[in-house]
Amino acid sequence: MKKAFFFLAMLSIGSIAHAQTDSSFTKGENNLEYKIYSSNQGELIKYGSFVKMHFTQMYRGAKDTVLYDSKDYTSPIQPIDTANLPGYYYAILKQLRPNDSVDIRIIIDSAYKNSQVPMPPMFEKGNYLYTCIKIEDVFSTKEKADSAINSEQQIAAMLQAQKNIAIFAKETDVINQYMASNKITGAIKTPKGSFIKKLKRGW
Structure with a gap:
């Protein structure tokens, strides 16, 4: 499996309508910001487990654009370990439980600062990329x-x-x-x- 195959430069989810102006995001590593919506049920995701998740990626500019929606495909099942997942994403996901959701966002400037992939013409500096992740199930x-x-x-x-x-x-x-x-x-x-x-x- 490619390392963090769904993590590009991310972010989005159900509460995305207010996320752009919400200042309650927690600052994470590598210029990521995140906000967790907890179900307060079940155990936290453990290292070495496998997580079935739904996620949506969205660019928020003058016009919101959905870049990817896993509902159009099969829900990915991701190994939760640092071999398959960058440490800064693992640091966020390990705080989640089954049925939890998290909004992650990164400003365009940071997402493409050291990227070998050119920034798409539709993206503008100062705007955000959002990824919304919903934890559907966890397998041991x-x-x-x-x-x-x-x-x-x-x-x-x-x-x-x-x-x-x-x-x-x-x-x-x-x-x-x-x-x-x-x-x-x-x-x-x-x-x-x-x-x-x-x-x-x-x-």
Whole structure:
């Protein structure tokens, strides 16, 4: 797994509407600021555990832009250790429990100060990148985490199949409307969705 695969230069979440002007953020390491919304239930995340989380990344400027939303994919399961996670993110996540959320933010200037990746044109200095993380579950062993990953993959495959069926039905409707408006009759639909009309018998 790539080190901290979802941590770029981050930040966002449910309370994001007021986060930009909220001065109650705690200063963390490496120019990060964070605010925890605690459920006050369960044990704190331990080193070596595996965490299933949902996260959203957002750029807040003249217009808010969602850069990534894990709800569109499977919820990532992240090992909580310093081999896979930079220490400054671990310092924040170890304060969380199941069902907790955290807003993390970093000012654009700091995020790209030493980055080899150029700052996108849409970003302006002085604005923030936000990442909102919601802890959905915590697994104590790799085996339990792998089982959860398999379940996530099955759910993702089912959702994708449903999307494909919807797309297929929509495309079929468009084709039927086209044939009706152009008075095309006698077309046969193949099992894979193509429409064929025989114009002349071959030899």
